[in-house]
Amino acid sequence: MIERPSLNEFKAAANNLESIIVHTPLIPYRGGDNDAKILLKPEILQAVNSFKLRGVFNAVASLSAEEKSKGVSTVSAGNTAQALAWSARYFGISARSIMPDTAPLPKIEAVKAYGGIPVLIPISEVFRFLQEHLWEQEPYSFIHPWTNGQVLIGHGSLGLEIMDDAPDVDTVFIPVGGGGLLGGVGSAIKAVNPSVRIYAVEPEGCPSLRSAVDHGQPITVECKTICDGVAVPYITDEMFPFLNELIDDVLLVSERAVRAAIRSILWHNKMLAEPAGALALAAALQVPLTHRGKSVCLVTGGSISSELMMEILQEERGQ
Amino acid sequence: MKTLEPIPLEQIRAAKKRIAGNVLRSPLIRLSVSDAPAEIFLKLENLQPIGSFKLRGAANAILSASDKELERGVWTASAGNMAQGVAWYARQLGLGCSVVVPENAPDTKLTAIKRLGAGITKVPRKDWLNIYKTHAHEGMEGLFIHAFSDPDVMAGNGTIGLEILEDLPDVNSVVIPYGGGGLSCGVASTLRALNPKIKVYACEVETAAPLAASLNAGEPVEINHTPSFVDGIGVHFVFPEMFSLARQLLDGSLVTSLDGIVSAIKIMAERNHVIAEGAGAAPVAAALAGLAGAGKIVCVVSGGNIDAEKLAKILGGDMP
Numbered sequence: 001m002i003e004r005p006s007l008n009e010f011k012a013a014a015n016n017l018e019s020i021i022v023h024t025p026l027i028p029y030r031g032g033d034n035d036a037k038i039l040l041k042p043e044i045l046q047a048v049n050s051f052k053l054r055g056v057f058n059a060v061a062s063l064s065a066e067e068k069s070k071g072v073s074t075v076s077a078g079n080t081a082q083a084l085a086w087s088a089r090y091f092g093i094s095a096r097s098i099m100p101d102t103a104p105l106p107k108i109e110a111v112k113a114y115g116g117i118p119v120l121i122p123i124s125e126v127f128r129f130l131q132e133h134l135w136e137q138e139p140y141s142f143i144h145p146w147t148n149g150q151v152l153i154g155h156g157s158l159g160l161e162i163m164d165d166a167p168d169v170d171t172v173f174i175p176v177g178g179g180g181l182l183g184g185v186g187s188a189i190k191a192v193n194p195s196v197r198i199y200a201v202e203p204e205g206c207p208s209l210r211s212a213v214d215h216g217q218p219i220t221v222e223c224k225t226i227c228d229g230v231a232v233p234y235i236t237d238e239m240f241p242f243l244n245e246l247i248d249d250v251l252l253v254s255e256r257a258v259r260a261a262i263r264s265i266l267w268h269n270k271m272l273a274e275p276a277g278a279l280a281l282a283a284a285l286q287v288p289l290t291h292r293g294k295s296v297c298l299v300t301g302g303s304i305s306s307e308l309m310m311e312i313l314q315e316e317r318g319q
Numbered sequence: 320m321k322t323l324e325p326i327p328l329e330q331i332r333a334a335k336k337r338i339a340g341n342v343l344r345s346p347l348i349r350l351s352v353s354d355a356p357a358e359i360f361l362k363l364e365n366l367q368p369i370g371s372f373k374l375r376g377a378a379n380a381i382l383s384a385s386d387k388e389l390e391r392g393v394w395t396a397s398a399g400n401m402a403q404g405v406a407w408y409a410r411q412l413g414l415g416c417s418v419v420v421p422e423n424a425p426d427t428k429l430t431a432i433k434r435l436g437a438g439i440t441k442v443p444r445k446d447w448l449n450i451y452k453t454h455a456h457e458g459m460e461g462l463f464i465h466a467f468s469d470p471d472v473m474a475g476n477g478t479i480g481l482e483i484l485e486d487l488p489d490v491n492s493v494v495i496p497y498g499g500g501g502l503s504c505g506v507a508s509t510l511r512a513l514n515p516k517i518k519v520y521a522c523e524v525e526t527a528a529p530l531a532a533s534l535n536a537g538e539p540v541e542i543n544h545t546p547s548f549v550d551g552i553g554v555h556f557v558f559p560e561m562f563s564l565a566r567q568l569l570d571g572s573l574v575t576s577l578d579g580i581v582s583a584i585k586i587m588a589e590r591n592h593v594i595a596e597g598a599g600a601a602p603v604a605a606a607l608a609g610l611a612g613a614g615k616i617v618c619v620v621s622g623g624n625i626d627a628e629k630l631a632k633i634l635g636g637d638m639p
Contacts, residue, residue: 025346027366044592045348045363106589113353270365270623272592302592306634309588313631 002183002242005153007191013058013150014157020057020090021157022046026165026296029281031268037294038284039166042271043158044302048086048114049079051158051300055180056083058154059143060091068093073140075099075130077228078107079301080145085116096140100126107303127233146178147238155184162296163192170293171197173280175300176209176250177230179239185298186246197248197292201283203227203258203275208235209243210250226255226308229276229301257282259312265299266313274304323564326470326508331477334379338475341378341408343367345479347486347617351590356609357616360490361591362483365599365623369435371551372476372502372621373404373466379475380464381408391461392416396450398424399551400622401466406435419456421447427626451499451558467501468560476502480509483617490517491614494602496621497521497530497572498552500561506619507568520611521565521572522602524580527553531572533562547577548629548639551598551622573611577638579604584633587620596625 024045029038043051060072071094074084081097088095095116099108100123111118121129129135135142143151162169162185172189174182186198200209205225212218218240223231235243258275261282265273273281280297287295345366350359364372381393392415395405402418409416416437420429421444429439440458450456454463465472483490483506493510495503500521507519521530527544539562544555557565580597583604587595595603602618605611629639 022346022348025343025366027343028368030368045346047349049351049590049592266594267627270370270594272588272594304592306589310631310634313627313634 002147002149002152002238004187004242004246005149005156009153010156010160010188010191013153014160016061017054017058017154017157020047021054023161026162027269029269029297031264032285035289037289038281039294039296040265040269040281040299041158041162041296042299044271044273044277044299048083049302050083051155051181051298052079052083053086054157055148055151055154055184056080056143057087057090059148059150060084060087062150063141067141071096071140072143073097073135073138074143074145075126076145078103078111078303079229081111081116081118082107082114084143085111085114089115098126098129104303104305146180147236151180152184155181156188158298159185159188160192163189166294166296168294169196169296171199171295173199173201173284173295173297175230175276175279175298176200176202177232177276179209179235179243181298181300183239183243183246190246198246199283200243200247200250201279202230202250202252203279204252204254206231206233207252208233210252212240213244213250225275227258227275227279229274229303230279251283251287253279253282253286257286259315261285262304262312271299272302272304272309273299274301277301323468323470323560325511325564325568326474326477326505328509328512330470330474331481331509334471334474335478335481337382338375338378338478341411342375344482347483348591350587350603352586352607355607357606357611357613359603359606360487360615360617361587361593361603362479362617362619363593364479364619364621365593365595369400369403369407370623371400371404372479372619373400374408375478376469376472376475376501376505377401377404377464378408380469380471381412381414381462383471384462388462389414393462393464394418394459395464395466396447396456397466398428400624402432402437403435405464406432406437410436415461417459417461419447419450419459467499468558473501473505473508476505477509479619480506484510484513487615487617489615490617492518492520492611493617493619494520494522494573494605494611495619496552496598496601497523497565498598499558500530500565502619502621504561504564504568511568518570518611519568520605521569522605523572523574524549524553524597524601525574525576527555528572528574529555529557530565531574533557534566534572547597549577549580549597549601551596552601573605575601575604575608575610579608581633581638583607585636588634593620594623594625594630595620596622599623
């Protein structure tokens with residue numbers, strides 16, 4: 001099982017990251033009335049356009065000189081690969097990323113633009129690579145996207161920013177894919193104030209953490225959702241007990257509510273969220289204010305295709 | 320004609336204290352385009368309440384007024400973002416608010432103003448433009464908030480300059496959309512006072528660029544202008560009282576193409592995941608075209624209020 005990092009570990013990582021990352025602002029959600037008390041944490045404004053840089057840079061920076069010299073590798077649908085390529089370039093080392101051959105072309109191109117090497121394989125092979133620890137047979141220093149301790153601690157810097165900017169927050173809504181973001185941000189927040197509620201959020205179409213919590217152990221679920229950023233069918237055995245102990249609840253969100261949240265963030269807050277990036281807001285909007293109090297919703301990413309965006313814009317015009 | 324002077328730095332610093340907590344300290348982020356001719360940064364004023372920078376000036380003007388001046392509420396002349404800025408803040412304070420609009424103002428804008436609780440008076444366009452000179456209109460009472468030439472409004476806008484320098488002290492150039500001139504002259508007042516080496520450019524669209532023409536002529540001139548989807552900036556003339564100030568404070572006006580603006584909106588949406596309206600994207604279009612030179616360039620993304628149909632066309636690669 002993964003151990004919960006200490007507040008000092010989180011603070012040390014946040015210090016290392018200070019000059020690299022953007023301290024993203026908390027922006028009031030403007031779609032509801034003035035007293036909705038929902039704040040958005042838009043990590044889409046993060047350098048390299050996603051929160052992943054926090055954890056990945058911290059992990060690469062934490063490697064020894066010898067480990068760095070081997071070059072680094074990871075497994076990613078796109079954002080982690082970009083963050084890895086960017087971090088590797090910073091340290092002057094090579095970066096190789098196993099990516100599903102279904103990854104969006106702009107993400108693959110972005111990895112190359114930062115000097116990374118994408119290795120495209122079928123999605124089933126990607127999950128096998130992770131489950132069977134196939135990286136152990138390769139010569140690179142491997143940065144596991146979900147369970148690497150330093151990735152988790154780096155992501156925690158996001159939680160410390162929330163506690164600095166909104167010390168009176170009651171509830172934080174965090175989307176779950178592999179669980180690295182949830183684990184890092186959630187445990188950093190609890191380290192500062194254990195009474196803040198942590199709600200994990202998943203799409204109804206891919207409830208891997210919800211199912212694991214209900215069954216008391218990880219089980220593989222089928223994933224059918226537009227939220228490609230969190231479409232991970234399995235919470236790993238190392239991750240599950242750690243997350244289970246950390247969270248206050250897991251909330252499920254319909255595809256329709258995700259689309260409505262994307263529209264709302266677009267029109268009222270002038271930002272483009274990808275489906276997984278709109279999950280947390282969609283969840284907060286279905287919990288009464290009396291139950292959630294002052295809330296922060298992570299807006300994790302904005303890599304949405306123009307086609308899907310136009311489809312969602314047109315739905316609105318049809319209403 | 321009243322002569323306008325650059326806004327003194329102490330007034331801008333006072334404005335910053337006054338409006339803190341009412342406006343967002345907007346983030347400055349790097350434009351994610353790796354092959355750009357410069358290091359381009361975005362000052363995201365589109366993330367403000369009501370989706371534009373206008374709240375800074377509106378809030379500062381209202382908070383600078385005495386209780387007596389506010390007894391009968393506030394009013395402004397605007398069909399767009401300023402009307403929403405004034406109405407939004409008046410509602411926060413529980414003040415009455417009236418807005419004078421030109422009779423051809425689009426319904427979507429009027430609906431937005433009404434939703435914020437303001438009263439609307441429609442007048443012929445000529446009379447509406449005249450208010451910017453006379454600062455008065457029959458039947459209107461309370462504190463008049465001028466959309467651009469009010470020194471309190473410009474001081475509020477100038478706070479953007481303070482934030483830029485805090486976040487990027489070694490900035491080389493700043494590019495700012497030019498409509499009435501209140502945004503560019505407010506921000507330039509700050510930058511001139513704190514670091515005169517920084518280049519400060521206005522930015523206009525080719526279909527409506529009266530400042531560039533007037534700077535060339537050395538005096539305010541009228542031009543032929545074509546209305547376009549870039550509705551936040553661009554009329555057929557510059558206001559004379561603003562011209563002398565703009566000429567004194569700005570290093571020129573960069574004129575960008577409509578195509579360039581369409582492309583800049585699409586790039587910001589796809590790469591940085593933020594929505595800009597035409598005027599807000601104009602500085603980015605200018606910087607990407609190399610008009611602002613090299614080095615570190617800050618583009619003030621002034622607003623994000625764009626219609627659904629227009630945005631859908633732009634994301635699809637078409638001219639709206």
